[in-house]
Amino acid sequence: MPERTAARSTGHRRSARTELVWRLLREALDERAAAAGRSSLEVVDAGGGTGNFAVPIAELGHRVTVVDASPDSLAALERRAAEARVSDRIRALQGDAASLPDLVGRESADLVLCHSVLEFVDEPAAVLSAVAAVLRPEAPLSVLAANRHAVVLAKAVSGHVAEAQAALVDPAGRWGAADPVPRRFTLDELRDLLGVAGFRTAAAHGIRVFADLVPGALTDDPAGFDALLELEATAAEHPAFRALAGQLHVLARNG
Incomplete structure (x- = not known):
């Protein structure tokens, strides 16, 4: 029983850290699909690794190209896609984010995910320029980065x-x-980087304001877990709490 409880707590904590980002992505996907007049979108996940977001997006019916430098991560992605029965909607490409235009083609994407990438690449500005090149006009970019x-x-x-x-x-x-x-970045630094690459910020949220701080017992209780998610969602847009969030999430528009 203790092992099952610990596993459930770990799973809840992982969801608490990502659920708000997923909600924001769902909204962005729905808005883009409505604007494009298509139910199935072309999504690029730069540095998407094992497919934490790519596979759920494919399960919604969208086509996702994951570009990652790690062959091991891409192999895990393909296994995960097969288990979810979405292999036909997942494409795995080995490469770096700065090479996106050569890998996926210019103006080919309806949405690009750039999550936990800008902290680690040699030239964040070059990566954002590459992302801008592959996005269609007015298409959204989802950036997730560590908060300074x-x-x-x-x-x-x-x-x-x-x-x-x-x-x-x-x-x-x-x-x-x-x-x-x-x-790591402040929100102003992210906005400046995005602006130089030709993006305009549509929305900014703080992610993991409380999820890393609350007692583990809270996430064992479904009611407490739901309350934590709602607290995260409310605090995410409050500038004072956003400044303390573990990560910053920015949705930006190309062009």
């Missing part, structure tokens, strides 16, 4: 005050040489 302010708070409350101070003053928001994340 959140790591300062997380380090401080865990007692690593020196690392919190380092992250606070470091231009890239890093807490030290051992930090596995090359850079």
Whole structure:
């Protein structure tokens, strides 16, 4: 019984971290489908790895191309797609995000996901320019990136005050040489990057404002879990709480 409870708690925590992003993506997909007059869209997931979002999007009937540099992740994606019976709607391509125009073609995508990518690539601006090239006019981009302010708070409350101070003053928001994340962003920095690439920000949300902080027992209770999701959704649009979220989510429009 304890093992089953722990597994359920882990699953709930994972959902609490991603459910709001999924809700926002569903809305973006529905809006784009209505605007395009098509029920099936062409979606590109840059750095989509094992398909955490790609497979559910394919289950909605859309066609998804996942571009990732890791062959192991793409192999796992293909197995996952087969298990979900959506292999015919999933395409796996090995490559980097900056090469998107050569891999998928220009103005070929109705939606691009760029989740947890800009923190790790050598040139975030080049990646966003590549994304702009593959999106059709007025098509949306979903960006998810690590929030600079959140790591300062997380380090401080865990007692690593020196690392919190380092992250606070470091231009890239890093807490030290051992930090596995090359850079983190403020919302203004993300908006500036997107603007240079020709995007205009349509909406911005804070993701994981509370999900990483609440006691695990809360997610074992369905009512508590639902309440947490609603709290996350409400806080996501509040500037004060958005500034403390673990990740920032931006929906932007091409052109």
